[in-house]
Amino acid sequence: MEITDEVCRRIEEAAEGLYEETVQLIRDLVRIPSESPSYAYAKLYEERGYTKMYDAPMTLGGEKRVAEFLRPVMDSLGAETIMESKEPLRPNLIGILPANGEGRSLALNAHTDTVPHEEWRWEDPFSARIADGKLWGRGSTDDKGPLVCMVKALETIRRSGYQLKGELQLHATVGEETMDGKTHGPGYFVPKNTRYKTDACVVCESSAPPHPHGICVASGGVSWLH
Numbered sequence: 116m117e118i119t120d121e122v123c124r125r126i127e128e129a130a131e132g133l134y135e136e137t138v139q140l141i142r143d144l145v146r147i148p149s150e151s152p153s154y155a156y157a158k159l160y161e162e163r164g165y166t167k168m169y170d171a172p173m174t175l176g177g178e179k180r181v182a183e184f185l186r187p188v189m190d191s192l193g194a195e196t197i198m199e200s201k202e203p204l205r206p207n208l209i210g211i212l213p214a215n216g217e218g219r220s221l222a223l224n225a226h227t228d229t230v231p232h233e234e235w236r237w238e239d240p241f242s243a244r245i246a247d248g249k250l251w252g253r254g255s256t257d258d259k260g261p262l263v264c265m266v267k268a269l270e271t272i273r274r275s276g277y278q279l280k281g282e283l284q285l286h287a288t289v290g291e292e293t294m295d296g297k298t299h300g301p302g303y304f305v306p307k308n309t310r311y312k313t314d315a316c317v318v319c320e321s322s323a324p325p326h327p328h329g330i331c332v333a334s335g336g337v338s339w340l341h
Contacts, residue, residue, distance in 0.1 A: 122277055125275040126271060126275040128275070129270075129271045129272075129274035129275040130267075130271045132274070133267050133270060133271060133274070136267070137263055137264065137267045138245075138250065140188070140263045140267070141243070141250060141255060141260050141263045142243035142245075142250065142252075143184065143243075144181055144185075144254070144259040144262065144263060145241060145250070145253065145254050145255050145259055146242070146243050146252075147180045147181050147184060148177050148229075148232075148241050148253070149177030149178050149180065149181050149229055149254065150177060150228065150230065150231045150232065151178075151228040151229065151230065151289075151290060151291075151292040151293045151295065152175040152205075153290065153295050154230065154231050154292070154293060175204055177227075177228070178204070178205050178206070178227045178228050178289045178290075179205065179206055181227040181259075182198065182206050182207070182227060182287060185262075185266065185287055186198075186208055188266060189208070189266065189269075189285060192210075192212075192266075192269050192270050192273055193212065193273065194210035194211055194212050194269065195210070195211045195213075196208065196209065196210050196211075197209045197210075197211070199303070199307070200289075200299075201303050205290065205295075205299055206289070207286065207288045207300055207301075207303070207304050208227075208285075208287040209284060209285070209286055209304070210266075210269070210284065210285040211282065211284050211310075212279065212282065212283040212284075212285075214279065214280060214281050214282040215278045215279055215280060216279075216280030216281070217281075218280025219314040219315065220281045220282040220284070220313040220314045220315075221281060221282075221283055221284070221313055221314065221316070221317065222283075222284040222285075222286055222311075222316040222317070223265040223283070223317050223319055224265075224286040224288060224301065224316055224317070224318045225258050225261045225262035225265050225287060225288070225318070225320070226258045226262070226287070226288050226289065226290070226291035226320075227258075227259075227288065228290055228291060228295075229253050229254035229258075229259070229292065230292050232253040235253070236251065237251070256321050257321055258291065258319070258320060258321065260321070261320060261321055262287060262319065269283065269285060281314070284311065286301060286311075286316075288300035288301055291320075294337070318334075320334075
């Protein structure tokens with residue numbers, strides 16, 4: 116199907132119609148604590164005399180609970196869903212929507228883990244409270260908001276009636292915050308099975324000022340030095 120003004124109009128209308136559902140799904144995910152368990156290494160930094168990084172307890176298994184919550188949502192959109200995990204409590208959720216033509220394939224990627232919550236404006240960092248026109252809670256920006264938008268983008272396409280020529284994959288992955296993605300996330304399941312390799316990938320990570328909704332073609336990355 117060609118992208119015409121009429122197709123764009125239908126897609127925009129479908130997206131507008133999903134606004135309330137999108138906000139609610141973000142709130143549902145924020146209420147599932149999924150701090151990356153690898154931040155437990157922060158205690159090692161403290162013992163060695165370095166500045167303490169985090170004071171919050173780690174939550175092992177939160178990434179799994181997020182994936183299990185999202186799986187039926189992806190199923191309902193007609194995607195084939197698969198769990199790939201190096202560790203049982205840290206599964207990656209992959210949703211695959213088959214192609215309707217000979218177009219190129221695309222993956223949308225977002226992560227299910229968050230940084231620890233530290234101190235918070237309200238007592239419960241996982242309340243997903245809406246105040247001042249914003250949704251507050253650990254992970255709401257990084258990266259559960261983008262994760263939900265990725266899933267709802269698929270639903271928008273389905274509701275608009277647009278037929279994708281190429282395969283679309285949704286990758287909800289673990290361990291991004293502590294670079295575990297190389298060993299437990301995409302770095303684990305993509306080399307494992309060529310089925311998960313696509314022609315391109317869009318990483319749905321929130322961008323930063325001065326372009327809060329920017330499209331970035333590269334990332335500076337991070338290095339931890341000892």
